Amino acid sequence: MNRDNDRGKIIGRRAALLGGGKLMLLSALVGRMYYLQVLEADKYAVLADENRINLRLLPPPRGRILDRNGVPMAVNQQNYRVLVVSEQTEDLDDTLDALSNIIPINDHDRARIVREAKRHRSYVPVTVRENLSWEDVARIEINTPDLPGVMIDVGQSRNYPLEGLGAHLLGYVSAVSEADLQNSSDPLLELPGFRIGKAGIERVYDLALRGKGGTSQVEVNAVGRTIRELKRDEGEPGLDLALTIDLELQQFAAQRLGSESAAAVVIDIHTGDVLVMASTPSFDPNAFNRGLSSDEWKDLITNPRSPLTNKAIAGQYPPGSTFKLMTAMAALESGAITPDQRVFCPGQMNLGNITLHCWKKGGHGSVDLVSGIQHSCDVYFYEIARRAGWERIAEMARRFGLGTSLDLDLPGERAGIIPDKAWKRATLGQPWYPGETPINAIGQGYVLATPLQLAVMAARLANGGYAVTPHMARDRIEGIHAVSRLSPDWPEIGVSSHNLMQVRRGMYEVCNEPGGTAYSARIKDEAMAMSGKTGSSQVKHITARERDAGLKKQEELPWKDRDHALFVCYAPESEPRYACCVVVEHGAHGGSAAAPVARDILIEVQKRYLQHTASTPAGQPENGSSPVPARANFELHGHDHGDHDHGDHDHGDHG
Amino acid sequence: MIGSRPQFSFSRSEMTLKEKLWHVSWSFVLLVTLVCSIGFLTLYSAANGNIDPWASRQMMRFLVGMAVMLAVAMVDVRAWMRWSYTLYVVALVLLMAVEIRGSVGMGAQRWIDLGFIQLQPSEIMKITLVLALARYFHGASYQDVGRPLFLVPPLIMVLAPVGFVLKQPDLGTAMMLTLASGAMFFLAGVRLWKFAVIIGAGGAAVPVAWQFMREYQRQRIITFLNPENDPLGAGYHILQSKIALGSGGLFGKGFMLGTQSHLNFLPEKQTDFIFTMLAEEWGMVGGVVLVGLYTLILVYGYAMSLRSRSQFGRLAGLGLTTTFFLYVFINTAMVMGLVPVVGVPLPLISYGGTAMLTLLFGFGLIMSIYIHRDVHIGRRGATDEV
Structure with a gap:
């Protein structure tokens, strides 16, 4: 029994020690709870909120692109995808x-x-294919x-219901690149x-068309699955952007240009609105959305008529005789000539x-x-230049x-290029030779211009010398608002x-006087002249030998050796409003x-x-209401009445 | 005088069932029921206000466990002592069995499916090891315990199951077995300097043990030391648990309103991390109340064990109480980021049948010890005569 008492004492003492240790450890737990739940409570409350609230972005619907009358040119289409x-x-x-059997x-x-399925969490849908047809669906x-x-x-x-029409203007949308991400x-x-x-346009006005993303605050669980929405901010849908383009006119112009490799631009000479900007041949931008086969792509980039280029603004052509208007203006303004001074040709x-022809x-x-x-x-x-x-x-x-x-x-x-001494030295390392002046003065040599520039030139002549500049968006876009x-x-x-009036008089006679180089293409309705x-x-x-051998007719030359045909104009003569430029690549004769x-x-x-076009009867006497000031010798100039649709294709050849 | 049947000079073995029931500490039973009920409520909340799937099944297990507890309490403590080695050997064999079967290709499966219940030998071992050690030290004098050779058999009794459990690998159970055994060695009167030697040797063995650890176990320890290191990977559990706890504040977010647990940021909210959920919803106040109730159970355990007149009863009772304490401490310290994340459930509250059954079985033993507190057991064990 003695031993038992000993053991009893020992176990009692040690049980007390052990129990005391346990109580101390449990107190430590309480202390830890105090630390976490009272002292650090605020910090963890913030962490908890961050944990469960997830900000989701809501993509705004992209704005449509409309023509000046509200006809849609670019719209959003429902896209059936299989996920x-x-x-x-x-x-x-x-x-x-x-x-894949279907x-x-x-x-x-x-x-x-x-790859995507592995990268994302298993409940995130992965796109298998987009743009499914109804049959596939x-x-x-x-x-x-x-x-x-x-x-x-x-x-x-994105869908472009007009297919080729306006493809060069609208551009296209595509996935975001790394570079885009870094810049925005x-x-x-x-x-x-x-x-x-x-x-x-999709690129220029991307921010406005894109709109402002909305946000949705959602409560999520630990694996990111949405439990419920807490707050929603709809953001702002993209702006419906109206262009200055008139779709019907655009269509008319494109059809009129047909299969030619050509460009046509019409601008309002007062406002700078671009009513028509056509470039043919065109392409279907939807094909890029669908995905282009390599054959289709090869066709597009090897086509000599370069369907991907917007020739109206990116095609640079020697302006040819259309540039003579500038030479005339310069000679008149400088006083080098008067309108009446005659030159014998x-x-x-x-x-x-050198001999210039x-x-x-x-x-x-x-x-x-x-x-x-x-x-x-x-x-x-040549002479006035x-x-x-x-x-x-x-x-x-x-x-x-x-x-x-x-x-x-x-x-x-x-x-484009308007060369001068400095330009020539910089690009060719040569001085300006006197013989180059007359050649460039008739729009050959180094001079290059785009159809849009030529239309603007005509517009500035027609509006009385105001520096109108063109624009595509009907309204001014500030940020994301119009x-x-x-x-x-x-x-x-x-x-x-x-x-200006003297030069315009000349332009009037080009179209409306027999012998003018575009007489056959005149508008007979005087009110629309x-x-x-x-x-x-x-x-x-053209080499000297070819000239000696007799020049071939343009039509006999291979297509790509023929001259470019250009025409700049404005109408109506009575009260000019619209300027136009048409360029037909290798079209031979402007007229x-x-x-x-x-x-x-x-x-x-x-x-x-x-x-007023409707009220003005056609076939009025030509000089009846001509707004161009009559010249004293107006009637005296009888030119040969043949239609000179020939341009000026054989200017000077050097030696 | 020496007969084939054990005889006791002062025996209450003739106590009737009615007498035994009279001696049951019903306040203790009530206390256990109260803690389990907190568990039901928390499981109800964990299922977003549904009694299914957890709370209902937990209640069923509780009822079965209660019946088991009372049945165990009715069995004479001498019978438990007599069977203690046998039970220990059976548990060890089962432990070996799952180890062998596991290595054959079932992965880290730690249980034997008996159909109605999944038997975890490691859980059984938590009780049988205590019983076996209590029996071993029951007859030992203070001098016996002082002899190092005397300590070799109990050390083997501890190390064998710990080895198997570590191999499973189950760090939590190994820790509990080791610590509970250590406490029993301590209570049995093993000299303090020997503990110092063991702890010192253990410290020296850490680098060796590191070599034998699985990668995920090492990761857990590294993560424990610096959880912010890898907030979405290995440190996720601890960090999320601390966020849930801390955001609960002093008074909590309210019953069923714990955002972190309900949105599944909190992992295993119905099992190992249920304390976090409770403290998120009820705040520090709720957590302290629960710890208080656990402390009360511990106090009951101590009081009932120390009332026993037999060394076996005292040692077994205190050993089981210590096991209970280890459940509480390891689990709560784990969810608060004080110890590494090891798979130890919160006793009486975490969803799971085996732990509930083990604990209530253990409480039944403590109650049996208390009911039979005046039974005298001879020095050499149940077959002894005084």
């Missing part, structure tokens, strides 16, 4: 096998699907019992499948050791400013919008209206290939927008 949720499949591979899934797509729906985890989803995708802090870009404008001109063998005889423009006499312009000097001509051309970018709200605009444009207040370019200037710019250099197209387009424009 697969890997957690709902028994085996992802089996499901994909079954699905719609084709190539190896590349399949690898991508498996129906076939998949019918087979859903055999396709666990497969679902059809309706998303939004907009969280929308990080949304999977988000598309942004990559070209054309024997068919060629000698300048030092007029397009008309045998020459035009005695020519003044108006008849020089009317007949497009090369020798006349020599008198004025190239620097003045170049400076005048720049004032009319050539040689510099017009800051059009459309990417891809080229600046503000109506103020009535335009263009700066004057600083030329005398008298001189147009004035213009033809141009045919030489593509292939026959470009002018009739411009005429038809201008008739359509006036029919649509100028009401």
